[in-house]
Amino acid sequence: MAGHGTEEHPHGADRLCEAGDRVYSRAVRRGRVSRLDAEPVPCLLDLALLHPDPDDMAWLVPTSPQEVMTRLLHGLYDEVSASRQRMGSAVAAFEWYAGLGGPAPGTVAGEGVAIRVLDGASRIQAALDEATEACTTEVLTVQPGGIRREHELSEGLHRALALRGRGVRMRDLYNHVARHGQGLLNYLELMGDAVEARTLDEVIDRLILFDRTVAFIPANADRTMALELRHPALVGYLGTVFERLWRLAAPLTAPLPDTRIEGVSHREQSIAALLAEGHQDAVIAERLGISVRTCRAHIARLSETLGAASRTQLGVRIAQVGLDVPLGADAVQPSGSTIPERPMR
Incomplete structure (x- = not known):
């Protein structure tokens, strides 16, 4: 029954x-x-x-219901205990199997994960703080964009002060336009000899490199994601890129190179070279760290200085006076460059 x-x-x-x-x-x-x-x-x-x-x-x-409940709970406890024992046995077994092989793909012995994706500002901040605490000798950074705002500089100030306190040396690369920001000048004065800054017309996207062992770069356009890199080959490559840019850059305290063409500023020289390469205004503005409006104002002033009535004519004038060659440590300016006479109107 x-x-x-x-x-x-x-x-x-x-x-x-x-x-x-x-x-x-x-x-x-x-x-x-x-x-x-x-x-x-x-x-x-x-x-x-x-x-x-x-x-x-x-x-x-x-x-009685109380007796039934006690019986049920006792049975459930026995089931849970048995499940925990089986789980422990499975973990122990597969930990042993895992030890039979080498490091997991994408890892470097003694360095952890070679490439790690950091999603969100909090995770990025936590990883930067961890790298800062472990850093002992050197930090290299590339900071693209325009004039550094006070809040941008203050976000990483606690890390910079902690590094300075441990005697860590820092070198920073900026766009030339960053020279005009009082916030950056105040920051460098506060940091003293711990930080050395140089500028270029154009720099690569943001880079932070700690002790040549771990690097951080953006993983998307709006910088809400980042990559933490620990692979020696990748980190070494980024270190080499930084050193070559550093050699070409001008110290923040030194004047920018003269264009040797009367009436044309250094920034207008940079814009002229990018125009000669065929870039649009928005691209030029982004690469130089200025606004599109400022970029167009410089182009208008450059057209007036060179006597160009159109964009096509401006391109011709730029080539005639040698402004199509970017200024830099290795750039050679044509001797005796002069501005051609304005065309008859």
Whole structure:
């Protein structure tokens, strides 16, 4: 009968069938139920929720709900304990298997993950703070963009001060336009000899390199994601790129090279060279760290200085006076460059 009842009512005491719920509830309320009434629900006997009344075998009395609950909880505890034991055995077994192989793909012995994606400002900040705490000798940074705002400089000030306190040397590369920001000048004055800054017309995207062992670069355009790089080849490559840019850059305290063409500023020379390469105004502005509006104002002034009535004519004038060659440590300016006479109008 027990097997037959179980087949018709395949459930446990924690979830009774509808008929079993009615009969067991009645038995609890009344203290007993007739065996005839319990015949349609043999599951109650199979689960020991009802048992014969020793004073009258025609009746069945309920097992107290408190006793049933204790029994259920004890069974669940045994199941959980058994599951935890199986889980521990599985972990131990596969830890042993994992030890049979070499380092996981993408890792370097002693260095952890070679490339790690940092998603979100909080994770990026935490990784930078960790690298700052571990840094002992040198930090190299490239900071593209225009004039550095006070809040941008203050965001990393606590890291810079911590590094200075440990005697770490810092070298920073900026766009030339950053020279005009008082915030940067204040920051460098505060840091003293701990920081050396140089500028270029154009720099690469943002880079922070700690002790030539870990580097951080943006992973998307809006810089909400970053890559943490620890692979020696990648970090070494970025260090070489920085050193070559550093050699070409001008110290922040030194004047910018003269264009040797009267009436043309250094920035206008840079814009002229990029115009000669065929770049649009927005691209030129981004590469030089200035606004598009400022870029167009310089182009208008350059056109007036060179006597160009159109963009096409401006391109010709730029080539004629040698402004199509970018200024730099290796750039050679044509000797005796002069501005051609303005065309007759």
